[in-house]
Amino acid sequence: MQEQLWKSIVLVRDKSPLVQSITNYVVMNSTANALLAVGASPIMAHAHEEMKDMVSIVGALVINMGTLDDYWVKSMHLAIAQANALHIPWVLDPVGAGATPYRNEVLEGLLQLRPTIIRGNASEILALASKHTTPTKGVDSTHRSTEAVDAALTLNQHFGSVVCISGATDIIVNKDSMVKLSNGHPMMARVTGMGCTATALTGAFVAVHPGDPMKATVAAMALMGVAGELAVRRSTGPGSLQVNFLDSLYTIRETEFAERLKVSA
Amino acid sequence: MQEQLWKSIVLVRDKSPLVQSITNYVVMNSTANALLAVGASPIMAHAHEEMKDMVSIVGALVINMGTLDDYWVKSMHLAIAQANALHIPWVLDPVGAGATPYRNEVLEGLLQLRPTIIRGNASEILALASKHTTPTKGVDSTHRSTEAVDAALTLNQHFGSVVCISGATDIIVNKDSMVKLSNGHPMMARVTGMGCTATALTGAFVAVHPGDPMKATVAAMALMGVAGELAVRRSTGPGSLQVNFLDSLYTIRETEFAERLKVSA
Amino acid sequence: MQEQLWKSIVLVRDKSPLVQSITNYVVMNSTANALLAVGASPIMAHAHEEMKDMVSIVGALVINMGTLDDYWVKSMHLAIAQANALHIPWVLDPVGAGATPYRNEVLEGLLQLRPTIIRGNASEILALASKHTTPTKGVDSTHRSTEAVDAALTLNQHFGSVVCISGATDIIVNKDSMVKLSNGHPMMARVTGMGCTATALTGAFVAVHPGDPMKATVAAMALMGVAGELAVRRSTGPGSLQVNFLDSLYTIRETEFAERLKVSA
Numbered sequence: 001m002q003e004q005l006w007k008s009i010v011l012v013r014d015k016s017p018l019v020q021s022i023t024n025y026v027v028m029n030s031t032a033n034a035l036l037a038v039g040a041s042p043i044m045a046h047a048h049e050e051m052k053d054m055v056s057i058v059g060a061l062v063i064n065m066g067t068l069d070d071y072w073v074k075s076m077h078l079a080i081a082q083a084n085a086l087h088i089p090w091v092l093d094p095v096g097a098g099a100t101p102y103r104n105e106v107l108e109g110l111l112q113l114r115p116t117i118i119r120g121n122a123s124e125i126l127a128l129a130s131k132h133t134t135p136t137k138g139v140d141s142t143h144r145s146t147e148a149v150d151a152a153l154t155l156n157q158h159f160g161s162v163v164c165i166s167g168a169t170d171i172i173v174n175k176d177s178m179v180k181l182s183n184g185h186p187m188m189a190r191v192t193g194m195g196c197t198a199t200a201l202t203g204a205f206v207a208v209h210p211g212d213p214m215k216a217t218v219a220a221m222a223l224m225g226v227a228g229e230l231a232v233r234r235s236t237g238p239g240s241l242q243v244n245f246l247d248s249l250y251t252i253r254e255t256e257f258a259e260r261l262k263v264s265a
Numbered sequence: 266m267q268e269q270l271w272k273s274i275v276l277v278r279d280k281s282p283l284v285q286s287i288t289n290y291v292v293m294n295s296t297a298n299a300l301l302a303v304g305a306s307p308i309m310a311h312a313h314e315e316m317k318d319m320v321s322i323v324g325a326l327v328i329n330m331g332t333l334d335d336y337w338v339k340s341m342h343l344a345i346a347q348a349n350a351l352h353i354p355w356v357l358d359p360v361g362a363g364a365t366p367y368r369n370e371v372l373e374g375l376l377q378l379r380p381t382i383i384r385g386n387a388s389e390i391l392a393l394a395s396k397h398t399t400p401t402k403g404v405d406s407t408h409r410s411t412e413a414v415d416a417a418l419t420l421n422q423h424f425g426s427v428v429c430i431s432g433a434t435d436i437i438v439n440k441d442s443m444v445k446l447s448n449g450h451p452m453m454a455r456v457t458g459m460g461c462t463a464t465a466l467t468g469a470f471v472a473v474h475p476g477d478p479m480k481a482t483v484a485a486m487a488l489m490g491v492a493g494e495l496a497v498r499r500s501t502g503p504g505s506l507q508v509n510f511l512d513s514l515y516t517i518r519e520t521e522f523a524e525r526l527k528v529s530a
Numbered sequence: 531m532q533e534q535l536w537k538s539i540v541l542v543r544d545k546s547p548l549v550q551s552i553t554n555y556v557v558m559n560s561t562a563n564a565l566l567a568v569g570a571s572p573i574m575a576h577a578h579e580e581m582k583d584m585v586s587i588v589g590a591l592v593i594n595m596g597t598l599d600d601y602w603v604k605s606m607h608l609a610i611a612q613a614n615a616l617h618i619p620w621v622l623d624p625v626g627a628g629a630t631p632y633r634n635e636v637l638e639g640l641l642q643l644r645p646t647i648i649r650g651n652a653s654e655i656l657a658l659a660s661k662h663t664t665p666t667k668g669v670d671s672t673h674r675s676t677e678a679v680d681a682a683l684t685l686n687q688h689f690g691s692v693v694c695i696s697g698a699t700d701i702i703v704n705k706d707s708m709v710k711l712s713n714g715h716p717m718m719a720r721v722t723g724m725g726c727t728a729t730a731l732t733g734a735f736v737a738v739h740p741g742d743p744m745k746a747t748v749a750a751m752a753l754m755g756v757a758g759e760l761a762v763r764r765s766t767g768p769g770s771l772q773v774n775f776l777d778s779l780y781t782i783r784e785t786e787f788a789e790r791l792k793v794s795a
Contacts (some may be wrong), residue, residue, distance in 0.1 A: 005526050018748040026309050027557040034723035037768050042722065044556050045626070053630035067293075069312040069336070071599070096310070100318035140382040190515065192297035192307065239511025246769025250720065271612035291558040291574050332558075334577040336599070361575070455780065457562035457572065503567050504776025 001265065002258050008205055008219035009257070013039035015057035017207035021200060022046055022076050023184045024066025024095065027193030030242065031200040037249035038223070040204035046071075051078035057206030061090035062200055063110065065103065073106050080113045089116035089206040089213060092161075093199035098127025111159055116213045117206060118155060118219075119199045121165040122148040129154045149173060162213045166198055170221045181218070182262040183225025190238040191245070198224045218263070226260045227252055266530065267523050271472055273484035274522070278304035281470035282324035286465060287311055287341050289331025291358065292458030295507065296465040302514035305469035305487070311336075316343035324472030326355035328375065330368065338371050345378045350480055354381040354471040354478060357426075358464035363392025376424055381478045382471060383420060384429040384464045387413035394419045414438065427478045432465055435486045439479045446483070447527040450491025454502040456510070463489045483528070491525045493518055532788050538735055538749035539787070543569035547589035547737035551574055551730060552606050554596025554625065557723030560772065561730040563749065565650075565778035568753070570734035573708040576601075581608035589737030591620040592730055593640065603636050610643045619736040619743060623729035628657025639776045641689055645707065646743045647736060648685060649694040649729045652678035679703060692743045696728055704744045711748070712792040713755025720768040721775070723754045728754045748793070756790045757782055 020043045021028075028044055035042040048071075055061055059182055061083045063076050078209050083090045102187050107128060119179035120128065129151035152173040153164035165171045170181040188194045201224060205216035230252065231244035284300055285308045286293075294310055300307040309311075310319050320326055326348045328341050348355045357380035359372050372393060385393065392418035417428035417438040431437045435446040453459045463486060470481035496509035497515065549565055550573045551558075565572040575584045578601075585591055585659055591613045613620045622645035637658060639657050650658065655728050659681035682693035683704040695701045700711040718724045731754060735746035760782065761774035 024309070025290050025555050026297050029294055029559055029722060032556050033768060033772070036504075036720045036722055043626070043629075044554070044597055045630075046597060047632060049600075049632035050630035053632070055496055057629065067311060096308070099308075100310075100315035100321065102312060102314035102318070134353055190301045192294060235512075237512030237515035238298060239508040239515070242298070242511075242772055243508055243769040246772075247765075247767030250767035250769070289574070290555050291562050294559055332574055332576060335579075361573070364573075364587065365575075365580035365622070367577060367579035367583070455566045457559060457566055500777075502777030503563060504773040506778075507563070508773055517793035 001263055002261050004215070005219045005222050005261070006254050006257055008072060008209065008215065009038070009223055011208045012204050013264070015208050016041055017204055018043060018057060019060050019062060019063060019200070019203045019207055020054055020058040020079065021062040021203065022072065022079055023066065023196060023200070026066060027064070030193050031197050033246050034249060035195045035200055035204055037246045038201060038204055040207070044264040046075040048078055051075055052082045055079050055082040055088065055225060056086060057209070058088065060203040060205040063090060063091040063115070064196055064199060065107065066095040066196065068103070068106060073098055076110065080110070084113060089210050091115065091117040091119065091145060091199055091203045091206065093196055094120045094128050095119065095196065096126045097124040103126065106187035114159045115161045117162045117164065117202055117217050119195070119202055119217070122165055122167055123196060125163065125165050126151045132158050149254060157162070162217050164202070164217050164221060166195060166221065170225065172214065172217050172221065177265065179218050180264045181221050183222065183260060184228050185232040186236065187232055187235070187238060187241055188228045191242045214257055222261055222263060223249070223252070226257050230256060266528055267526050269480070270484045270487050270526070271436055271519050271522055273474065273480065274303070274488055276473045277469050280473050281306055282469055283308060283312065283322060284325050284327060284465070285319055285323040285344065285466045285474055286327040286329065286468065287337065287344055287460060288327060288329035288465070291331060292329070294522070295458050296462050297461045298511050299514060300465055300469055302511045303466060303469055305472070311340040313340060313343055316340055317347045318355065318524060320344050320347040321351060323353065324475070325468040326353060327358070327468040328355060329358040329360060329461055331360040331374065331422040331461065333371060345375070349378060354475050356380065356382040356384065356464055356468045356471060358461055359383065359385045359389045359393050360461065362389040363375060366453065379424045380426045382427045382429065382467055382482050384431060384460070384482070386460060387430055389430055390420070390428065390430050396425050402505045420456070427482050429467070429482050429486060431486065435490065437479065437482050437486065442479060442530065444483050444484050445529045446490055447524060448487065449493050450497040450504060452497055452500070452506055453493045456507045487526055487528060488514070488517070489521050494525055495521060531793055532791050534745070535749045535752050535791070536784050536787055537566070538739065538745065539753055541738045542734050545738050546571055547734055548573060548587060549592060549730070549733045549737055550575065550584055550588040550609065551592040551594065551733065552602065552609055553592060553594035553730070556596060557594070557726040560723050561727050563617055563776050564727045564779060565730055567776045568731060568734055570737070573752045576605040576697045577728050578605060578608055579768040581605055585609050585612040585618065586616060588618065589740070590733040591618060592623070592733040593620060593645070594623040594639060594726055594729060595626060595637065596625040596726065598633070598636060599616070606640065611641070614643060619740050621645065621729055621733045621736065623651065623726060624648065624650045624658050625726070627654040644689045645691045647692045647694065647732055647747050649696060649732055649747070649781070651725060652695055655685070655693065655695050656681045662688050669783065685780060689747070692747050694732070694747050694751060696725060696751065700755065702744065702747050705787055707715050707744060707795065710794045711755055713752065713790060714758050715762040717757045717762055717765070717768060717771055721772045752791055752793060756787050759790055783786050
């Protein structure tokens, strides 16, 4: 499997796909840099007047809820409508799902548009699925990973999305398959927007694998985890980690990737 | 006193308080990273529809004027109203106070809501207080630190806020006490948003000391100054300083802190 | 010539000009840091209510289209009107020119206000000029640098602007002169917003040379290229390059600058 994943990494470098992100203010710089570091070309636009035209020229669309407001939610809907019309894959990052009723309501509207891929942490995936699960299971009950897997399966069943639950172990769920990745390092959680970066990279990978969102998600998450591990070895704290992580995305070689990858299907 | 301050630093690491920031676009990434580096959990949301709900779940609120506009000012008012209703402490950073009449007018409105803590540089504190001082003293006269202390006392008297004047020497003023800190380094002024970061960290500390905003402010400013000094020693310019500063916030040990702290009450 | 350019670099450090930027969310932090690193003082405000007042106190205005929407376009017009009224120089960065009809329409409106300086890559300069060239030459035909030079001359002729086409070779065009700079490194294109940074620095330099936008642009681009080369030597990838570039802007000495500068008039 690692050879297949490495081929995807090379494919992103070779094809340099355009990725349009409607994302949050906090991570715009860091996710644009991550996209550039893996060889992709980021676009970040949100004006209603140009959403349709901008989405028409890209290979994938990334929708991130972080600092949403009504204007940006409208931008998201305009962009997704065009992506769906042109069969351009799009990735949803449900940042802060469950934190407020407004956020949940907006997310429910986006789910109905059937994201190609959803990537969130266990709490977010549980919150997303809570409306679509049986009432005896609540978000607040527990947040064990097995429960998030059920939630991911529910989301896949209802909306057809590949769902990635990221954490110490990343679990990627599709209708008939599940992949687990055990790379990464706890210090990554002390750098803002690492989850958002994972989502952005997933956009780059699905742009070069528009017909195989499962493969794209696994490749993006594998690269995140291994590049993160390599970067932590050279870092003294989260400041240097943010910098070294971008360097690792740019310099990573097949041998390093193969040696460290911990994947199970 | 240094032992008390170190205990506060440990308390932030242990409690990992949620801090909601309505702040400027320039510093969102760097202040989120600083909050994560000290062990806090940043939230940055501004949609009117979710302000009340979001503020209800946090330990402190940070209001930063940097890139204000009418929508964001409304977000600030909604957030502060809920913070005040729930007795959640909030910190005001009057970025650019005095630069334009619009900014002054907005600030006057925010002052009336009685910030728990105000942190600004001498010019900003002088501008903030100018409307509330006798007409013979104008902002434009001089900007000596003694005059900023009077302004800080005026603000404390009118609005009950702990006021921090940051600079080569940081002066923190309360009704019946004043603390001076002489840490830091001039190169820190060449990194954008270091003042905003000080304000954000003050938010994290007041979240774990909701009843003692004076202690919280002194602890936050002491950590800023000492971590900044430690970072400058390993930096060749403001680029590496921004990175090393985050590392220092994350790795700083009690002995380093105690050795370098220059505090006088 | 290199002595003249170095004098400009020293002048920015000595005068510390205020530069107001209406720029995109992605690069606000990095361009503010670049302005601080060369010794300038960045302001980033956009509220309609304070545009006129804010522009009145600065030495130059930077207008960057990156993440435009209607509110920000209005901010740009208000700011430019005041800059033009007070003869304050302003620099236009036509990010993504040609990507969408909306973007082109907004740019056409900004061109009519006669920017002091325009800085873009070859594709953007070609797109900008396309409406003002004879119909037989289209944007989509080719993107050779000679064609971008014609486009730059057209823009200069119609709007009086100094035009900088940045790329492997930067070409700066005025009515009766042309300067080429061959510094820089391909890895710089893997750091987001390096072009935006070039535009921001051009703002700092034209603030200290308000009567000579050609000299200001050449000095800013020369500094960008040489500082970039110096930074690449110490970098392992785009993450460390972004950091080292800021350090180089701050630490660069005359001998380093003179040794590496590749300029031809």
